[in-house]
Amino acid sequence: MVANSEKLKAETKGLSFYYGNVQALKDIRLPLTEKEVTALIGPSGCGKTTLLRCFNRMHDLYPHNKYEGEITIFPDNINIVDRGIDPLDIRMRIGMVFQKPNPFPKSIYENIAFGLRVRGVRKKTILDEQIEKSLTRAALWEETKDRLQESAFNLSGGQQQRLCIARALATGPEMLLFDEPTSALDPIATSKIEDLIVGLKEEVTMLIVTHNMQQAARISDWTGFMMLGELIEFDKTDKIFTNPAKKLTESYITGRFG
Amino acid sequence: MVKARAIKEILLLNILRLSAIAIMLSFFIILYFLAVEGLKVLSISFLIERPRAGMTEGGIMPALLGTFYLTLGAIIVAFPLAVFTAIYMTEYAYTQSKTMQAVRIAVNTLAGVPSVVYGLFGFAVFVKVFGFGVSILAGSLTIAILLLPILIRATQEALFAVPNSFREASFAVGATKWQTIRMVVLPASAPGILTGVILSISRAAGETAPIMFTAVTFFTIALPDSIFSEVMALPYHIYGLMTEGAVPEKQVPIAYGTALVLVLLVLSLSLTAIIIRIRLRKQKKW
Numbered sequence: 001m002v003a004n005s006e007k008l009k010a011e012t013k014g015l016s017f018y019y020g021n022v023q024a025l026k027d028i029r030l031p032l033t034e035k036e037v038t039a040l041i042g043p044s045g046c047g048k049t050t051l052l053r054c055f056n057r058m059h060d061l062y063p064h065n066k067y068e069g070e071i072t073i074f075p076d077n078i079n080i081v082d083r084g085i086d087p088l089d090i091r092m093r094i095g096m097v098f099q100k101p102n103p104f105p106k107s108i109y110e111n112i113a114f115g116l117r118v119r120g121v122r123k124k125t126i127l128d129e130q131i132e133k134s135l136t137r138a139a140l141w142e143e144t145k146d147r148l149q150e151s152a153f154n155l156s157g158g159q160q161q162r163l164c165i166a167r168a169l170a171t172g173p174e175m176l177l178f179d180e181p182t183s184a185l186d187p188i189a190t191s192k193i194e195d196l197i198v199g200l201k202e203e204v205t206m207l208i209v210t211h212n213m214q215q216a217a218r219i220s221d222w223t224g225f226m227m228l229g230e231l232i233e234f235d236k237t238d239k240i241f242t243n244p245a246k247k248l249t250e251s252y253i254t255g256r257f258g
Numbered sequence: 259m260v261k262a263r264a265i266k267e268i269l270l271l272n273i274l275r276l277s278a279i280a281i282m283l284s285f286f287i288i289l290y291f292l293a294v295e296g297l298k299v300l301s302i303s304f305l306i307e308r309p310r311a312g313m314t315e316g317g318i319m320p321a322l323l324g325t326f327y328l329t330l331g332a333i334i335v336a337f338p339l340a341v342f343t344a345i346y347m348t349e350y351a352y353t354q355s356k357t358m359q360a361v362r363i364a365v366n367t368l369a370g371v372p373s374v375v376y377g378l379f380g381f382a383v384f385v386k387v388f389g390f391g392v393s394i395l396a397g398s399l400t401i402a403i404l405l406l407p408i409l410i411r412a413t414q415e416a417l418f419a420v421p422n423s424f425r426e427a428s429f430a431v432g433a434t435k436w437q438t439i440r441m442v443v444l445p446a447s448a449p450g451i452l453t454g455v456i457l458s459i460s461r462a463a464g465e466t467a468p469i470m471f472t473a474v475t476f477f478t479i480a481l482p483d484s485i486f487s488e489v490m491a492l493p494y495h496i497y498g499l500m501t502e503g504a505v506p507e508k509q510v511p512i513a514y515g516t517a518l519v520l521v522l523l524v525l526s527l528s529l530t531a532i533i534i535r536i537r538l539r540k541q542k543k544w
Contacts, residue, residue: 061429063352088432096430102423105446114441115431164427171431 007074009034009175009205010055014069015081017050017059024050026229027069032175032222034074037197037206039220039237041213043257047229048209052177055080055207056094057087073175092119094175095168100184101160103152103167108135108144111152111163115171130170137203138166139196158189165196169204176200178208182215194219213253217241225249289521296518299511305519308479313499314508318516320481324394324489325520327482328473329462331398332405337455339402340409347410348417349439369407374467376404381471395485397473404468405458412454416447449538456531460524466493476502492520 010032017025024047032038040048050059057080059065067081073093080090103111112131113121121127131148135141140162144155152163161181168176178197182190197206197219210216216223216237223240225233225248233240233249244250251257307317343365351358380400390396420443428438444451475488476498482489499513 056430058426058430061426063354088434091430092432098423098426098430100423102421102427104424104427104442114428114433118428118431118433118437118441167427167431 006036007034008032010071010073010080012051012054012069012071015051015054015071016068017047017054018066018068019050020064024229025054028231030224030231030234032205032207034205035201035203036221037201037208037219038222038224039216040207040209040224040226041211041216041252042226042232043252044211046226048224048226049179050229051226052179052207052209055175055177056091056096057081058096060087092171093173094177095171095173096177097161097164097168097179097181099180101157101164103155103160103163106152107149108152108155108163109148112167112170115167119171134166134170135163137169137200138162139192139199140166156189158185158192161185161189161193162196165193169200173204175205175207178206178210180209180211183211190215213241225252227252292514292518292521295511295514296516299515300518304515309477312505313477313503313512314505318490318492318495318512318519320478321490321492321495321516322519323481324474324491325463325493325523327394327489328397328401328469328491329459331394331485332401332462333455333459335399335402336405336409336458340406341413341451343406344410344413344417345439348414349435349443365407365410368403369411372467373404373465374470376400376468377471379403380468385472391486392471392473392475392488393486394473394482394489397469397489397491398485400468400472401462401465404465405462408458408461409454412457413447413451416450416454417443419450420446449534453531453535453538456527456534460527463527464493464520464524466491466497469494470497492516492523496520 008031012028012030015025015028015030016023028051030038030051040051042048053059054067054071059067070082071080072078073080073090078085080094104114106114109131112134113127116127116130121130132141132145135144140159143159144163147154152160155163161184165176165181181197182193185193194215197208200206208216208220220237223235223237224231225240225244225246227248233244233246235245239245240249241253244253304317305322306319308319310316347353347358347361351361377400380396380403384390384396384399385392388396390399424442424446425438428442429435433441469491473489474491474494476490476494478488478490480487496513496516499509499516503509
């Protein structure tokens with residue numbers, strides 16, 4: 001089902017995840033192709049966000065969570081969810097954009113500088129340069145270049161989300177995780193974010209959770225359909241939306257449930 | 259039917275309104291009463307002179323100074339301890355654990371202990387066992403313990419008020435826990451913590467019982483020259499003037515004057531807290 005010729009950036013194998021005693025993910029096998037967008041769709045509570053948050057070990061922030069199986073990241077073949085791996089190292093390589101825009105209560109400049117500062121970058125020339133670069137990549141530079149010292153809260157919702165993308169890009173991640181990044185945005189802001197994601201394919205591998213099936217169809221190369229903690233079907237996005245192999249997938253994308 | 263409901267509504271509204279007005283009135287009555295009596299003696303010289311003629315004349319400078327030192331000392335000790343404890347309890351510890359439940363019970367119980375008990379404790383431990391004697395040091399430490407639960411709670415509330423999405427955003431870009439706390443959580447909660455500090459300053463300045471056996475003396479001409487000096491303090495000065503001495507007609511006005519100074523001091527500190535809170539609310543948009 002996965003074209004072997006394409007290069008993988010990461011792959012989960014036999015991945016299960018538990019919130020305490022509750023199993024939220026069951027034996028997930030999901031390959032992520034390098035510099036492409038993989039979308040996760042499925043009804044609420046199916047585990048797609050849980051799966052996304054395994055990739056940067058966000059679950060480690062809360063007690064009693066448990067991973068089983070592996071998520072291998074290439075080219076170095078490291079198992080992300082291995083206990084011996086420091087989640088900090090993973091988060092240095094894999095960035096994340098959240099459902100609700102969550103800029104820090106700081107200036108636009110400091111929001112982007114944050115990820116560099118925590119890595120010990122102090123030099124203003126480097127910071128300035130990275131901030132311009134990241135804002136440009138996030139299609140926000142023109143709107144913000146004259147107001148970098150203003151509070152990030154002065155930006156509109158869509159701008160804030162692009163700021164969050166710029167913040168994630170500033171540290172040069174290999175992968176980006178998007179957790180329903182447009183669910184709090186209006187259609188115009190949404191389409192800007194979607195364009196941005198498509199443009200970013202040149203540089204990073206992306207995994208995106210979305211409730212919006214049209215969005216998955218528009219921007220992703222691969223789509224995984226999840227239900228009740230299982231990955232029901234995974235294939236090229238075209239295939240999933242035109243000719244899904246499983247009955248369940250077809251019912252979901254045609255809107256019969258979910 | 260409709261009318262009966264409307265009357266009930268009006269009745270209730272007025273009961274609520276009257277309660278609020280009663281609170282306001284009692285505040286102004288206290289203030290008015292103190293002002294009328296206290297202003298008779300209040301003057302610049304009252305603030306900067308030492309007491310004379312067996313406490314029947316002169317000013318309250320040593321008591322003002324004593325209260326200042328005791329309060330400052332208490333805050334210096336209590337503030338870091340409380341903030342560290344609150345950070346640990348809120349950001350690090352697993353809240354459901356047995357230890358943390360015990361810590362929470364301890365903090366809540368400490369908050370409910372009558373202040374005179376702290377005074378006795380301070381006397382037994384700081385004055386006697388540690389041998390600090392009746393001194394600024396012993397008094398400050400005693401007040402500090404009294405302030406701890408208040409400060410811990412205020413700090414915890416300020417930390418809880420920081421949305422978790424800020425923490426997640428910080429971790430997601432690769433920050434450590436301490437970086438997250440130092441660069442995101444503390445700046446966002448600083449005004450709230452500060453409000454707690456200022457309120458506890460008011461508390462520290464106004465307490466009598468904890469310093470009664472640990473720090474103060476009714477009367478001393480000497481100004482404190484070290485942290486081991488005993489001092490005068492405003493609240494205890496009032497107590498002393500009202501219960502000791504043989505010239506009440508001269509002492510009572512001084513007590514009112516002292517009370518007015520104390521209330522104004524506490525009030526101005528609370529006002530600072532209110533102003534900070536207002537500014538905080540303006541900034542806050544999350």
